[in-house]
Amino acid sequence: MKPSIILFLIATGFSFLSCDNAKTDKNIKMYTQVWDDIVNKGDIDKINTTNFDENITAISSPENIVGIENFKAYYQNFITGFSDIKFTVVDVFGEGDNIMKHWNFKGKHTGDFFGIPPTGKQVDIEGVTITKMKNGKIAQEQDFMDNTVFMQQLGIASSPENVSLINSLYNFFAVGDIPNVLANLDANVVWNEAEGNTYADKNPYIGPDAVLNGVFVRLGNDWNDFKLTDIKLHEMSNNQVLATLRYNGTYKKTNKPINAQVAHLWTLKDGKVTAFQQFVDTKQLANAEKK
Structure with a gap:
């Protein structure tokens, strides 16, 4: 193979890699800013078709949460259920349209939270979210956290001790x-x-x-x-x-x-x-x- 062709292929490969990295960086920047606005600033209206795919899906049990309005109603529980909220992205990284974030959520339970009346308890919980982007918008999320610890902090579940x-x-x-x-x-x-x-x-x-x-x-x-x-x-x-x-x-x-x-x-x-x-x-x- 001629040196010129080899150089062309290498250059093309770096170009694709550079574009992919740029895309990932752009997705991460957008994603991090949107969730900071939603949780820390209480701007629930940032859950819209500008930032989220119209069929945004939260992988959940017993059934997934699908669509802008359902997704918005779900996270409204966190905004109205807690005060003194501090949501921190501890670490975030990605590849292409896939993003993973390690986060920490702190707050005081002073409002209704999925039907649970205020307990006045402080929560400090960590978790991981796996996200899929689509055309620069958030298309799918799946949270992983210790719900037992969360319920214990709320005083709903008992301490194992x-x-x-x-x-x-x-x-x-x-x-x-x-x-x-x-x-x-x-x-x-x-x-x-x-x-x-x-x-x-x-x-x-x-x-x-x-x-x-x-x-x-x-x-x-x-x-x-x-x-x-x-x-x-x-x-x-x-x-x-x-x-x-x-x-x-x-x-x-x-x-x-x-x-x-x-x-x-x-x-x-x-x-x-x-x-x-x-x-x-x-x-x-x-x-x-x-x-």
Whole structure:
């Protein structure tokens, strides 16, 4: 092959590569600016046929979101659902009409979000979006993020640490380590004994000291061999844990034993117990206390 032909082919290849890079750079610049305007500036009307293909598709489950109006309505939930929004493109790169971005979304849930009423929770979530462009417009998007973490931050789904924390409290109680039980209670914990229980006379107990003096000290003074048995923990929504168990012990003044059915409902936030509600067979307790 003649050198002139080789040089022509090389030059042509570089020309195509240069054009492709220029196209990708243009797509990325447009794409990044549009989403900055939509999310950070709240300019939802940037979702239009100038920036998006008329058949824009968000790959989603159980069904895709198709068309400008549906796509716009979907993202309106983020604009009206959150305040103090900060949307950051951590990294973005592409090839031809394909773009991938790594993003971070921060905001405070102060409005309706897909039917979820405001929780006042702060969210800080990261994800990745794969995008396809068509004729310089955004044609298809698919988001990848940890929805479980997102729901946990909103307080809708429970933290996976809740059950293990409550289990540790029962273990501390079993060996008489009350200081560690109290250390896992929020400073303003709201503690309620079951109605009809003798210790419900000062409901609600607010704060660890109140729980110590109003419940735990009295338990130690009133009962011999007081134990919690057959403990089963059940993870609930809204950062709650339900415990089903039994109380065993002997009331000191009457020497009468109990084997009572019990349920405890624990509410947690940020790794601390914020509320406790006891449910117990109070008739059995009253019979044991009765001379």
